[in-house]
Structure formats: C-alpha cells, structure tokens
Amino acid sequence: MEKYDAKKDATKSGGSAETIESRVEQKRPRIELDMRDIVADPGQRKLIDDFHHDIRDEARRAYLQIGPYRPAGHKFPKTKKDGKGQSRGFIGSWFDQFDWLEYSVAKDAAYCFYCYLFKPQQAGFHSNDTFTKVGFRNWKNAKNCFKEHAQSIDGFHNNARKRALDFKNQRQSVEHVWTVTSAAEEEAYKARLSIMLGIARFLLLQALAFRGHDESKTSRNKGNFMEMLEWYRKKDPKAALVTGENAPGNNQMSSPMIQKDLARACAEETSELIKSEIGDRCFAVLVDEARDASVKEQMAVVVRFVNDKGSVIERFLGIEHVSDTTSTSLKEALDTMLRRYGLSISKIRGQEYDGASNMRGQFHGLQRLVLNENPYAFYIHCFAHQLQLVVVSVAKCCGSTFDFFNYVTSIVNVVSASCKRKDQLLQSHHDKLVEQLDSSAIFSGRGKNQETSLARPGDTRWGTHHKTLARLMIMWSSVLEVLENISEDGTDGEKKLQSLD
Numbered sequence: 059m060e061k062y063d064a065k066k067d068a069t070k071s072g073g074s075a076e077t078i079e080s081r082v083e084q085k086r087p088r089i090e091l092d093m094r095d096i097v098a099d100p101g102q103r104k105l106i107d108d109f110h111h112d113i114r115d116e117a118r119r120a121y122l123q124i125g126p127y128r129p130a131g132h133k134f135p136k137t138k139k140d141g142k143g144q145s146r147g148f149i150g151s152w153f154d155q156f157d158w159l160e161y162s163v164a165k166d167a168a169y170c171f172y173c174y175l176f177k178p179q180q181a182g183f184h185s186n187d188t189f190t191k192v193g194f195r196n197w198k199n200a201k202n203c204f205k206e207h208a209q210s211i212d213g214f215h216n217n218a219r220k221r222a223l224d225f226k227n228q229r230q231s232v233e234h235v236w237t238v239t240s241a242a243e244e245e246a247y248k249a250r251l252s253i254m255l256g257i258a259r260f261l262l263l264q265a266l267a268f269r270g271h272d273e274s275k276t277s278r279n280k281g282n283f284m285e286m287l288e289w290y291r292k293k294d295p296k297a298a299l300v301t302g303e304n305a306p307g308n309n310q311m312s313s314p315m316i317q318k319d320l321a322r323a324c325a326e327e328t329s330e331l332i333k334s335e336i337g338d339r340c341f342a343v344l345v346d347e348a349r350d351a352s353v354k355e356q357m358a359v360v361v362r363f364v365n366d367k368g369s370v371i372e373r374f375l376g377i378e379h380v381s382d383t384t385s386t387s388l389k390e391a392l393d394t395m396l397r398r399y400g401l402s403i404s405k406i407r408g409q410e411y412d413g414a415s416n417m418r419g420q421f422h423g424l425q426r427l428v429l430n431e432n433p434y435a436f437y438i439h440c441f442a443h444q445l446q447l448v449v450v451s452v453a454k455c456c457g458s459t460f461d462f463f464n465y466v467t468s469i470v471n472v473v474s475a476s477c478k479r480k481d482q483l484l485q486s487h488h489d490k491l492v493e494q495l496d497s498s499a500i501f502s503g504r505g506k507n508q509e510t511s512l513a514r515p516g517d518t519r520w521g522t523h524h525k526t527l528a529r530l531m532i533m534w535s536s537v538l539e540v541l542e543n544i545s546e547d548g549t550d551g552e553k554k555l556q557s558l559d
Contacts, residue, residue, distance in 0.1 A: 090315070091116040093322065094379070098127045099397040100169035101162030101193055106177065115225075118175050122226055123326060126160035126171040128153050131338045132402035135166055146197040156204050158219065163397065167193025168200070170207065176218040176225075246300040247309070253297050254311045257286050258320035268317050283317055332361075332373045333399050339363050341401070342408030344372075344440075345392065345417070345424070347383055355380050357391050361401075362408070375399065388417070389427040403428065406435040412443045463515070466526060470512050473540050482543065484511060486536035512537075 091113040097103045109117045136145035148161055148168060158171050170189035177190050188194050189207060196203060208215055261268055261282055270281020279285065291298040298304065305311070341363040350356050359375045376399075378391040396403055409425055411417035417424050425437035453459050474480055488509055494500045512529050516522040530537065 089113055090318075091120065093120070096120045096124070097394065097398070098124060098400065099162050099164050100127055100160050100171075100174060101165035101167060102394075102397075103174070105191070106175060118225060121171075121175060122222065126158065127162070127397070127400065128160060129163055129397070129402040130400055131340075131405045132161075132163060133404045134161075137166075148197060148200075152201070152204065155201075156208065158208065158215070159204065162193060163402070164393075165193050167195050168204075169193060170215065170218075172218040172222045173215055176221040246305075249296070250300045250305060250309075250311050253287070253290060253301060254316065255320055255323075257283060257290065258317065259324060260286070262321060262324055268321070269314065284312065287312060329376070329399055332375065333401070335365065335371070335373070336361065336363055336401065338405075340405050340407040342410065343392070343406055344410045345388070346412060347380065347388065355383055357388060359392065359395055385417070385424045385427055388424045392424070392428075403435075404432050406432055408438060409435050410438045410440050412440050463523065466523075466530065467515060469530070469537065469541075470514055470526060472544065473537055474512055474514070479540055479544070480511070483533065483536050483540050484509070486539050487533050490536060 089110045089112045091109075095104055095109070096117065106114055106117060132150075134148040134150065136147040138145050148166070152159055152168075153161075158173075160169050160171050161167070162169060168189070174190045194200070194203065258268075266282050268281065268283045270277065270279055270284060273280045273284055280288075287301065291301055301310070301312075341361045344360040344362060345357060347355060347357045357378045357380050359378065360372055361375050362370060362372045365371050376395055378395050380387050380391045393403065406428065409428055411425060425435075428435050429437070453463060472479075473483055491500070491509065495502060500506075510529055510532065512533065513522065513525045515526045
C-alpha cells in the first residue's frame with residue numbers, strides 16, 4: 059500500500075508544496091516538556107538524546123537550573139572489592155574540588171554533569187560513557203581519574219563544559235547574534251516580563267486558575283491572567299506601552315506556554331528557598347495520599363524541621379502522582395521527590411502517616427521500607443488521626459452520645475435544607491440580636507454577638523463538631539422557630555415527623 063503523502067495530494071489539488079508543508083507543520087502536535095522527566099539523581103535520568111529534539115534545550119535548561127546533584131548529608135556507603143582490602147567509597151569533599159561532579163544515590167556512582175548535558179557523539183569514547191551512562195565507581199583511583207577526565211588531551215569534557223557555559227550565556231548564542239536588539243527594546247522586554255511575572259505571582263499566591271474557557275479577542279471573560287493583564291494596561295499607561303498591540307507579535311509573553319514557564323519558575327524558586335532553609339539539618343516527613351478532582355492518586359509530602367532560632371517549621375514540599383497506593387510505589391515516589399530537592403533519606407529522623415496499612419504496616423508498609431534504609435527515621439502515628447479514631451470509637455460505644463450527634467446532624471440538615479429555611483433562620487436570629495442589643499442584654503463589639511449561621515459537622519474533622527455545637531447553642535431559639543414552622547406548614551410527612559422528633 060502506498061504511503062499517504064500530504065504534499066503530493068495537495069499538489070494534485072492545486073496547492074503548492076511549500077504551502078502544504080507549512081500546514082502540516084502547523085497541524086503537528088506541540089511537544090511539551092514533562093517536568094516529571096527531570097530527575098535529580100543522575101543514575102535514574104533519561105539521556106538527553108532520549109528526549110524529543112523539540113524539547114532537548116528545555117530539558118538542558120531545567121537541569122542547569124537545578125545544577126549537579128549533590129545530596130546534602132548523605133552517608134556514602136563503604137564497600138570492599140572482592141570482600142578484601144580497605145573499605146572505600148565516595149568522599150563528599152570531592153564536590154569542592156570538582157564543580158562538575160555529581161553523585162547517584164540509587165547506583166552509588168559518580169557522573170559528569172556537563173558531559174551528560176552536552177555529550178559528544180564520537181564513538182568509542184569510553185570515559186564519556188562512564189560518566190554519563192554507566193557511572194564511575196573505581197573509588198581507589200577516583201581522584202586521579204577525575205583529574206584525567208577534566209584535563210584530558212582530547213578535550214571532550216572541556217568542550218562539553220564550554221557548550222554548557224555558552225548555553226547559559228544567551229548573548230553568546232547564534233540566535234542572539236542574529237537578533238541584536240537595542241537598549242530600548244531590552245528595557246521594554248524586561249518591563250513586559252516583570253508585568254507577566256507579577257500577574258503570575260498574584261494568581262499563584264491566591265490559588266487562582268490562569269486560563270479561561272474562551273480567550274479569543276471577542277470573549278467577554280478571557281480568564282484571570284488575560285483579564286488581569288487588560289486591567290493592568292488600563293491602570294498603568296507605562297504597562298500599555300510595552301504589552302498588547304505595542305509589543306512584537308512574537309513576543310507578547312501571554313501565551314499558555316509562557317504562563318506555564320512563569321509558574322514553573324516560581325515553583326523552582328520556592329523549592330530552592332525551602333532547600334536552602336533546610337540545609338544540612340535533619341528533618342521529618344509527613345506523607346498522605348488522596349485522589350484529586352481528576353481521579354488521579356496524588357501523594358503530598360510535608361517536611362518538618364527546626365530552624366536556627368529553634369522554631370519548628372513545616373514546609374509543603376510538593377505533590378507526586380503515584381500509579382497505585384502500594385507501599386513500594388509510595389516509597390519510590392518519596393525517593394524521587396527527595397532526590398529532586400537534593401534531600402537525603404539518611405537525614406530523616408521522623409515519619410508520620412495515617413493509620414492505613416500501606417503506610418504504617420509493621421512489615422511491608424512505607425514506614426518499614428524507610429526504616430530498612432534509615433533506622434533513625436522513627437515512625438509516629440498521626441496524633442490527629444489517633445484522636446479521631448478514639449473519639450469515633452467512644453461515640454459509637456456510648457449510645458446516648460451516638461444518638462446526640464445524629465440528632466445534631468439531622469437538625470442542621472433539616473434547617474439548612476433550603477434557602478427559604480435558611481433565610482428564616484438568619485432573619486429570626488437577626489431580630490433577636492437587635493432586640494437584645496436594644497435592651498442592653500448583650501453588647502456589641504469586635505467578635506461579640508455577630509450574625510452567624512449553622513455549620514455542618516465533618517466526619518473526618520471532629521473540630522467541626524465543636525463549631526456546630528457552639529453555633530447551635532447561640533441560635534437555638536431561632537432553630538426551634540424554624541422547626542415549628544416546618545412542622546406546621548410542611549406537606550411532607552417524613553419531614554414533619556423529623557421536625558417533631
């Protein structure tokens with residue numbers, strides 16, 4: 059069967075090959091970099107050549123942003139060759155002597171950061187394969203081999219290093235040489251970038267969505283990012299001069315790809331700040347897993363440590379997607395996240411999970427897998443979950459308590475079942491407050507005798523039950539009036555019976 063050729067078919071239909079080629083190029087799906095493919099541990103990375111050619115430079119830029127992987131506080135294992143002789147292993151001080159050196163915790167091997175990013179294609183270069191694919195483990199002669207690798211006569215490492223430095227310095231690139239811009243254009247670019255970054259930071263801090271359903275010019279609501287940009291342009295004439303129609307068509311800096319890059323840059327800066335804050339300190343991890351709105355299993359990780367002032371600090375480290383919730387998958391996801399942020403599992407001094415068997419299992423749970431690698435990572439069952447289990451167990455054992463909370467939940471559900479009943483409740487409570495204030499039975503003030511409403515209790519957070527009971531006590535007389543109205547005016551026999559009970 060003859061292979062379909064879009065250019066040939068279009069030429070027969072009267073179109074030119076050049077026009078069709080551009081159409082085919084436009085229809086070609088855009089390849090985007092998945093940040094989950096950016097792995098800190100060099101022993102578990104994809105080779106640069108394995109990335110799609112459209113995103114290789116993005117992958118290189120992401121790795122240059124992270125830098126060589128050097129696990130802080132990691133205890134490098136010592137091994138004996140053939141079970142004889144002196145125990146040898148990687149030495150952390152080598153990092154200070156060789157800025158290109160990085161270490162793989164997974165493979166206990168050394169790698170070259172620059173050679174990985176800009177590996178030469180010459181065949182038979184065994185040294186390059188050693189520092190990029192296989193990993194170097196000859197610890198006895200390591201220092202001499204490192205010097206030989208960096209100062210080799212053939213210069214493969216030096217060429218890779220030079221290419222990396224040129225890649226970081228955009229002014230040395232061919233693209234920059236061909237598109238030399240004036241000082242005014244550079245200032246406009248910086249101003250435009252500052253505006254877009256400011257909008258992105260605001261949306262991230264407020265946890266708001268960037269994109270809109272319809273971002274076309276005729277849309278009345280283009281989404282938070284584009285609408286805020288329009289508001290910014292109307293508010294600040296200087297912003298209008300460097301954005302929108304006053305900016306080059308290929309440098310608007312408002313496309314979805316740019317928005318993602320800005321959000322990713324903010325996330326990386328936040329991660330670097332958390333990493334520097336932890337430093338070489340010991341820390342504890344708090345892990346929980348749940349499904350998100352897209353029905354994907356996500357694992358959230360929080361780190362807890364003591365800062366220089368002696369205060370206990372908690373930082374949300376990130377969310378990692380897991381294919382399943384087995385202890386092995388959770389352990390792999392935890393290792394991946396720690397390596398991504400340059401943290402060593404040997405520095406963990408505590409691990410806290412809920413009561414799920416895959417988390418706290420004594421023999422095969424996540425806590426046991428971590429303890430097998432680090433015996434100092436003591437497991438603590440989450441106190442909040444313990445208290446929750448105790449309260450639920452006590453409530454179920456005591457019949458009167460169990461019935462009491464069931465009645466409280468039923469009252470809140472019946473009174474708040476419709477907008478009409480809720481309006482009656484709020485109006486009745488408002489009238490009683492005004493009456494008591496006029497008679498000086500109560501006094502107004504900040505946080506005193508404010509208008510409020512009933513709150514539903516949560517099944518997994520017993521603190522909400524206290525809020526429900528407190529609100530119910532304050533509004534009890536108004537609640538009784540609403541229940542009496544439901545009993546007198548209601549037509550549903552079951553609801554009338556509930557209100558009478």
